[in-house]
Amino acid sequence: MKGMEGRDIVAGYGKIEVLHGASVRAGQGEIVCIIGPNGSGKSTLLKSLFGLIMPREGAVLFAGRDITRLAPEEKVRLGIAFIPQGRNVFTSLTVRENLEMGGTPLDHEREVRRAIDEVLEAYPLLKDKLRYPAGNLSGGEKQLLALARADMVKPQVILMDEPSIGLAPRMIEEVYEQIKAINAKRSVTFLIVEQNARKALSIAHRGYVLDLGVTRIEDSGAELLNNEEVKKLYLGG
Amino acid sequence: MDSLPYYLQTVVNGILAGCIYALFAMGLTLIYGVLNFVNFAHGELIMWGAYFLYLAMAEPFALPLYAAVPLALGMTALLGAAMDFALFKPLRKANRLTLLIAAIGLSFFLRNAAQLFWGAQVRTYGFEIRQGYRWLGVSLTPQQLAIIAISLICICGVYLLFFKSRMGKSMRALADNLDLARISGIHTGKVILSAWIISSLLAGVGGILMALDTNLNPEMGVVNLIKAFAATLIGGVGNLWGALIGGLIIGLAENIAVLFISPGYKDAVAFVIMVIILLARPYVVTDKRTD
Numbered sequence: 405m406k407g408m409e410g411r412d413i414v415a416g417y418g419k420i421e422v423l424h425g426a427s428v429r430a431g432q433g434e435i436v437c438i439i440g441p442n443g444s445g446k447s448t449l450l451k452s453l454f455g456l457i458m459p460r461e462g463a464v465l466f467a468g469r470d471i472t473r474l475a476p477e478e479k480v481r482l483g484i485a486f487i488p489q490g491r492n493v494f495t496s497l498t499v500r501e502n503l504e505m506g507g508t509p510l511d512h513e514r515e516v517r518r519a520i521d522e523v524l525e526a527y528p529l530l531k532d533k534l535r536y537p538a539g540n541l542s543g544g545e546k547q548l549l550a551l552a553r554a555d556m557v558k559p560q561v562i563l564m565d566e567p568s569i570g571l572a573p574r575m576i577e578e579v580y581e582q583i584k585a586i587n588a589k590r591s592v593t594f595l596i597v598e599q600n601a602r603k604a605l606s607i608a609h610r611g612y613v614l615d616l617g618v619t620r621i622e623d624s625g626a627e628l629l630n631n632e633e634v635k636k637l638y639l640g641g
Numbered sequence: 642m643d644s645l646p647y648y649l650q651t652v653v654n655g656i657l658a659g660c661i662y663a664l665f666a667m668g669l670t671l672i673y674g675v676l677n678f679v680n681f682a683h684g685e686l687i688m689w690g691a692y693f694l695y696l697a698m699a700e701p702f703a704l705p706l707y708a709a710v711p712l713a714l715g716m717t718a719l720l721g722a723a724m725d726f727a728l729f730k731p732l733r734k735a736n737r738l739t740l741l742i743a744a745i746g747l748s749f750f751l752r753n754a755a756q757l758f759w760g761a762q763v764r765t766y767g768f769e770i771r772q773g774y775r776w777l778g779v780s781l782t783p784q785q786l787a788i789i790a791i792s793l794i795c796i797c798g799v800y801l802l803f804f805k806s807r808m809g810k811s812m813r814a815l816a817d818n819l820d821l822a823r824i825s826g827i828h829t830g831k832v833i834l835s836a837w838i839i840s841s842l843l844a845g846v847g848g849i850l851m852a853l854d855t856n857l858n859p860e861m862g863v864v865n866l867i868k869a870f871a872a873t874l875i876g877g878v879g880n881l882w883g884a885l886i887g888g889l890i891i892g893l894a895e896n897i898a899v900l901f902i903s904p905g906y907k908d909a910v911a912f913v914i915m916v917i918i919l920l921a922r923p924y925v926v927t928d929k930r931t932d
Contacts, residue, residue, distance in 0.1 A: 476824055505810065505814045505822070505827065
């Protein structure tokens with residue numbers, strides 16, 4: 405399998421254990437969404453998959469290979485990108501420099517320039533803002549820039565933490581359209597953690613419900629949207 | 642004394658000193674930006690840089706200047722990297738107060754080591770003092786012209802490094818957001834090492850220029866650290882161009898103050914500026930970063 409998988413992950417902070425054996429799997433080209441209430445460990449799961457938190461137990465697999473112990477900078481070089489929640493652009497760097505930073509794993513400056521040209525084709529909104537500090541962008545533009553920066557090295561898997569948080573409805577549409585476009589074009593795998601469950605499930609192929617540190621329900625996006633229990637508990641009736 | 646040339650000379654002297662302070666301050670602010678602490682042992686890099694050149698040019702090595710300078714700068718960079726490796730790297734996750742005390746301890750150690758080795762007396766490189774060029778009543782020696790030229794070259798180098806090279810941009814990215822830098826695949830270890838090398842080189846060049854203009858003594862590091870620190874406070878800690886402007890302001894303020902007070906109190910000017918800023922913005926050393 406070319407996708408990404410987390411098996412029976414146990415992880416936490418200090419003495420507090422947040423995940424008690426959570427499992428998720430995303431096949432190649434799949435958009436998988438992880439929903440669940442606040443404090444259920446969604447972000448912790450995503451960080452454990454990327455190595456920002458080292459899982460205490462369990463395994464992270466990528467294309468069948470065990471990558472549990474690899475540092476984030478090594479995972480990036482394998483083709484896994486992570487887009488954190490909140491502060492996810494270098495605010496004091498220009499938009500162009502942000503993209504260049506995304507191109508860090510590329511060997512030559514020539515490749516970085518070519519990658520920027522390609523990314524700008526896919527994200528025309530950023531074209532006019534290349535020379536401005538990223539801190540001047542709106543929330544939605546920052547989210548698009550974060551996505552574009554991750555996209556610089558054409559990752560096979562993109563892990564996204566709460567892409568819609570704090571965005572205007574129009575920008576949420578824009579960000580999710582972009583996710584769908586990248587997925588369709590290069591069959592990039594997405595693992596998305598989302599508070600805005602309805603929106604995320606509407607584009608997801610599959611979804612998981614995480615509750616109290618374990619994965620409780622797994623189903624297709626459409627099924628989860630219609631699941632009475634999920635509706636009642638996580639989609640607001 | 643004709644008053645206009647006298648004032649002009651004061652301004653020129655201020656710019657001269659300010660250029661050197663700017664080199665110190667930019668190195669100090671760089672480490673602050675990347676590692677988020679004020680390296681109070683930065684002064685010792687300045688002092689050791691100057692002494693390394695003295696060592697290379699004195700017997701038994703007696704190297705010519707063109708060979709001695711690269712050697713001295715290389716050793717200063719090595720000292721900076723060693724400082725990080727031996728002390729600051731193991732303390733990477735420590736809080737600011739721990740780092741502050743560790744840096745002050747290191748500063749004492751390095752200063753006393755220099756004193757042990759070379760003694761406390763004042764030394765010079767032994768270049769003969771040449772007649773200054775006069776223009777509009779302002780006098781500048783060839784050495785002073787060289788100081789301004791070399792400082793300008795360093796400042797241009799810093800600009801090219803931080804705004805045109807990938808490594809420099811990575812340093813700025815790391816200073817901006819460490820977690821995001823790691824997530825983007827930046828090798829933080831390599832970038833931090835480069836920051837130490839650049840910071841040490843700036844300290845070494847500045848130290849050598851300062852010793853060239855005045856003299857060498859084991860206390861030169863501490864005094865100049867205070868001035869560099871005051872300069873970074875003026876410019877906003879972590880801000881590269883702020884440090885440059887801050888250095889020039891300190892240099893000018895010191896020399897202009899001499900018009901009104903005894904030259905013996907010249908060093909106090911930087912202290913006064915520093916105290917005023919710290920009274921207004923104490924969080925710079927105690928709390929988290931301001932940006």
